[in-house]
Amino acid sequence: xxxxxxxxxxxxxxxxxxxxxxxxxxxxxxxxxxxxxxxxxxxxxxxxxxxxxxxxxxxxxxxxxxxxxxxxxxxxxxxxxxxxxxxxxxxxxxxxxxxxxxxxxxxxxxxxxxxxxxxxxxxxxxxxxxxxxxxxxxxxxxxxxxxxxxxxxxxxxxxxxxxxxxxxxxxxxxxxxxxxxxxxxxxxxxxxxxxxxxxxxxxxxxxxxxxxxxxxxxxxxxxxxxxxxxxxxxxxxxxxxxxxxxxxxxxxxxxxxxxxxxxxxxxxxxxxxxxxxxxxxxxxxxxxxxxxxxxxxxxxxxxxxxxxxxxxxxxxxxxxxxxxxx
Amino acid sequence: xxxxxxxxxxxxxxxxxxxxxxxxxxxxxxxxxxxxxxxxxxxxxxxxxxxxxxxxxxxxxxxxxxxxxxxxxxxxxxxxxxxxxxxxxxxxxxxxxxxxxxxxxxxxxxxxxxxxxxxxxxxxxxxxxxxxxxxxxxxxxxxxxxxxxxxxxxxxxxxxxxxxxxxxxxxxxxxxxxxxxxxxxxxxxxxxxxxxxxxxxxxxxxxxxxxxxxxxxxxxxxxxxxxxxxxxxxxxxxxxxxxxxxxxxxxxxxxxxxxxxxxxxxxxxxxxxxxxxxxxxxxxxxxxxxxxxxxxxxxxxxxxxxxxxxxxxxxxxxxxxxxxxx
Numbered sequence: 197x198x199x200x201x202x203x204x205x206x207x208x209x210x211x212x213x214x215x216x217x218x219x220x221x222x223x224x225x226x227x228x229x230x231x232x233x234x235x236x237x238x239x240x241x242x243x244x245x246x247x248x249x250x251x252x253x254x255x256x257x258x259x260x261x262x263x264x265x266x267x268x269x270x271x272x273x274x275x276x277x278x279x280x281x282x283x284x285x286x287x288x289x290x291x292x293x294x295x296x297x298x299x300x301x302x303x304x305x306x307x308x309x310x311x312x313x314x315x316x317x318x319x320x321x322x323x324x325x326x327x328x329x330x331x332x333x334x335x336x337x338x339x340x341x342x343x344x345x346x347x348x349x350x351x352x353x354x355x356x357x358x359x360x361x362x363x364x365x366x367x368x369x370x371x372x373x374x375x376x377x378x379x380x381x382x383x384x385x386x387x388x389x390x391x392x393x394x395x396x397x398x399x400x401x402x403x404x405x406x407x408x409x410x411x412x413x414x415x416x417x418x419x420x421x422x423x424x425x426x427x428x429x430x431x432x433x434x435x436x437x438x439x440x441x442x443x444x445x446x447x448x449x450x451x452x453x454x455x456x457x458x459x460x461x462x463x464x465x466x467x468x469x470x471x472x473x474x475x476x477x478x479x480x481x482x483x484x485x486x487x488x489x490x491x492x493x494x495x496x497x498x499x500x501x502x503x504x505x506x507x508x509x510x511x512x513x514x515x516x517x518x519x520x521x522x
Numbered sequence: 523x524x525x526x527x528x529x530x531x532x533x534x535x536x537x538x539x540x541x542x543x544x545x546x547x548x549x550x551x552x553x554x555x556x557x558x559x560x561x562x563x564x565x566x567x568x569x570x571x572x573x574x575x576x577x578x579x580x581x582x583x584x585x586x587x588x589x590x591x592x593x594x595x596x597x598x599x600x601x602x603x604x605x606x607x608x609x610x611x612x613x614x615x616x617x618x619x620x621x622x623x624x625x626x627x628x629x630x631x632x633x634x635x636x637x638x639x640x641x642x643x644x645x646x647x648x649x650x651x652x653x654x655x656x657x658x659x660x661x662x663x664x665x666x667x668x669x670x671x672x673x674x675x676x677x678x679x680x681x682x683x684x685x686x687x688x689x690x691x692x693x694x695x696x697x698x699x700x701x702x703x704x705x706x707x708x709x710x711x712x713x714x715x716x717x718x719x720x721x722x723x724x725x726x727x728x729x730x731x732x733x734x735x736x737x738x739x740x741x742x743x744x745x746x747x748x749x750x751x752x753x754x755x756x757x758x759x760x761x762x763x764x765x766x767x768x769x770x771x772x773x774x775x776x777x778x779x780x781x782x783x784x785x786x787x788x789x790x791x792x793x794x795x796x797x798x799x800x801x802x803x804x805x806x807x808x809x810x811x812x813x814x815x816x817x818x819x820x821x822x823x824x825x826x827x828x829x830x831x832x833x834x835x836x837x838x839x840x841x842x843x844x845x846x847x848x
Contacts, residue, residue, distance in 0.1 A: 222565055226751065227673050228603040228735060229569035229664065234560045239548055242568075243555035244661055246614040246648045277554040288572040288659050322572045328654015333614050335570055335661040338555065347553050409554060425552065 198297050204323050211287075211304050211318070218317040220283065230319035232284055232337070239345055241338040243274040249292075249329030257373050260299045262387045263332075264306030270412065271336035272314055273391035273465040277410040279346040279400020280338035282314055282393060287321040290331030314393055344400045346469070351407035351426035353498040355470035358479070358490050360392050362440040363415055364454065367461025371452060381442045389465040395488050396467055402482040405469035414460040416502065416514060418468055423502065426470075432494035434459070435507035459504075459514070470496055524623055530649050537613075537630050537644070544643040546609065556645035558610055558663070565671055567664040569600040575618075575655030583699045586625045588713045589658075590632030596738065597662035598640055599717035599791040603736040605672040605726020606664035608640055608719060613647040616657030640719055670726045672795070677733035677752035679824040681796035684805070684816050686718050688766040689741055690780065693787025697778060707768045715791040721814050722793055728808040731795035740786040742828065742840060744794055749828065752796075758820035760785070761833035785830075785840070796822055 199207060212225040223231035234240055247253060247267050255263075268285065275282045287307070291300075311318060316336070369386030377383060392410070399405050407426055409418045415437070423430055437458050439447075447454035471479065479490060497503070504512045525533060538551040549557035560566055573579060573593055581589075594611065601608045613633065617626075637644060642662070695712030703709060718736070725731050733752055735744045741763070749756055763784050765773075773780035797805065805816060823829070830838045 222668065222671070223673055227675075228600040229567040229606065229662075231604065231666075231668075231671050231673075232566040232568065233668075234564075234566050236562070238560075240558040240560050240566060240663070241555040242558065242610075242612060242646065242661070242663065244612040244614050244647050244659070246616055246650055246657065246659060248616050248650060248652055248654065248657065250653045251616075251651055274554040278557065280555065284568075286568060286570040286661060288570050290572055290574050290577075290657070320568065321570050322659075324572055324574060325577055326574055326654070327576045328574070328652070328657075331572065331574065331616070331654075331657055333570070333572060333648075333659035335568070335612060336555075337566070337568065340557075342548065342557075342559075345548070345557050347549055347557075349553075 199291060199295055199300060202297065207300065207323055214304065214308055215318050216312065218315065221317055221319055224317065224319040230284065230286070232319065235339050237341060238339040239342050241275055241278050241280040241340060242335065243271055244333065244335040245270045247332040257378065258387060260302035261306030264303040265310040265388055267332045267334050268307050268310050269389050269391045269465065271334050272393050273410040273412065275336055275338035276391055276393045276396030277408050277467060278338070278340065279344055279396050279408065280340040281397055282316045282336055282338040284317050284319045285311070285334055285336040287318060288333040289323045290326030291323065292326050292329060295330065340400065344403070346400050346405045346408040348407050348409055348422045348425035351422050351428050351470040351496045352472070353428055353496050355406050355472050355496040356476060356492050357419070357430060357432065357468070357470055357494040357496060358492055359411070359438060359466055359468050360395055360488050360490055361466045362438045362443065363411065363464050363466060364443050364458035364461045365440055366463040367457040368443055368446060371450070381440065382446065386463060389463060391465050392467045392488070394486055395483060398482050398486065399469065402478060404471050404475050404478060404482055406472060408467060408469035411464045411466045411468050412462055414462045415468065416459050420502065422468070422470065429497040429500040429502065430494055431497055431503040431505055433505050436491060436493050438489065438491040525617060525621055525626060528623065533626065533649055540630065540634055541644050542638065544641065547643055547645055550643065550645040556610065556612070558645065561665050563667060564665040565668050567601055567604050567606040567666060568661065569597055570659065570661040571596045573658040583704065584713060586628035587632030590629040591636040591714055593658045593660050594633050594636050595715050595717045595791065597660050598719050599736040599738065601662055601664035602717055602719045602722030603734050603793060604664070604666065605670055605722050605734065606666040607723055608642045608662055608664040610643050610645045611637070611660055611662040613644060614659040615649045616652030617649065618652050618655060621656065666726065670729070672726050672731045672734040674733050674735055674748045674751035677748050677754050677796040677822045678798070679754055679822050681732055681798050681822040682802060682818050683756060683758065683796055683820040683822060684818055685737070685764060685792055685794050686721055686814050686816055687792045688764045688769065689737065689790050689792060690769050690784035690787050691766055692789040693783040694769055694772060697776070707766065708772065712789060715789060717791050718793045718814070720812055721809060724808050724812065725795060728804060730797050730801050730804060730808055732798060734793060734795035737790045737792045737794050738788055740788045741794065742785050746828065748794070748796065755823040755826040755828065756820055757823055757829040757831055759831045762817060762819050764815065764817040
């Protein structure tokens, strides 16, 4: 059995058969559109990410199951960064002629596995043939009350800049993968990122962040979006940027500059957010159930632009901000 | 100025600057997710379509403005087929390195023009580089009350099978384009299809269709989806299938079999729906404001399968149903 003999509708049925029913889905896979019951009094959040073979992922070292997980994880991270609760998603696939059914099963299995972990349901999408490599587009819907949604635009001078977890691991993992390594914590961070869904929701519902974004393009680039939307600047204390023990040990042997990976390395999928100083005392209790570390890495300034304060006291103003998409 | 010098975020800003604000958008382009206000008491409808260069469209004869319109039209047609009111959409683009800014401006202009005609707003998406041709993914959200949403699954034996407009024109247009023709009504139907948004909404809100789908893959294939979902069969009177005057004149000179274009030609984006005989009398008044012709082409049967009744009285049961996606 292969994809061609299964056909588009056979493939859709095969996927639909693995989807567990969750509340709110009046009509899922198998109609012209999905029909969903929004929770009363909530805003609908919706985000979309496209992943292209040869641009966003390399099938020579990416297991299909993890690719499936990561394709959904990037969207879960976006809803987390809004402080939302993810609910339903659509998957559109462009499939090369030589794509095997085994690959598809593993890809979909990985994606639906992560969906189950986060209580979200696949409700539709599209499948077609591709002549240019595997094409993946995921659209995720979530919900949150208007009062708890966190945008990029609310940072105010004096707010403290916080980040969950550690930075640079995913970029280190990508370097390791390209050098032939296939395991280890950094490779794991790159191939199977864990979106901070619970943290984003808890922070938002505690009313703590004034602005929030997920670190997908690198700290400097993503902080830049907050600064631009909020019309403020920031000073980052580079000596306080959180790195994993593994990263610090591996950094010694790197050809790349470790600081570049921490400042500009993408795909860590940590949350970067700003909190007024008066609310900082509530941060530990808000996240106490998660075990997730939060580090204060700087402060929002009235003066526009981004200043990097080095441990030796010198200040630089970087021009290059994060990953360039084209 | 080209796309590379503009950059991803410059392109996003350029697009965002052309978007007109409509009600219900708390946060549109420019955050991790869009935040939307659903209408109270309505179901949320959501559909997604992917279009790939070299598979779904050929840039050698497709003007970018019309490609932009058609990419949204396919999704509008899906919401129409659910009886929904379209509201908001996301656009994800994979862009080849040599894509010109002129192309992008025309593409986006066409898409936003059609969006304006239907009162829908672009609220987000994704852009990235592509190494395999232009990639387009559109996700459209719509709304309708639970009582008025029309699924594929409600057709009952005895229901009459109806179709709006005429069939086969888009498939004829594709043949003409491939033969070098660049204008005419059939070419227009292929390049710039008009989704039946108003008709779908009026039919649904009049409570007439028991099942509905849009004809995107061809009459037989799409009727097949209704029959399968509804667990019924159908008899189609092929002599009654509606064709345009242009189609009938051009049919004489075709190398393809005209009946094949009418039965299996895709992308007409007409609505195919089933109506109980007792409600047929309300059909003309429901659509009176639209000027759209509706033709009864057959009847739903308890016996499963699709029977084609020819004008000479002979009956055939076709095996091939519509467009194969891979």
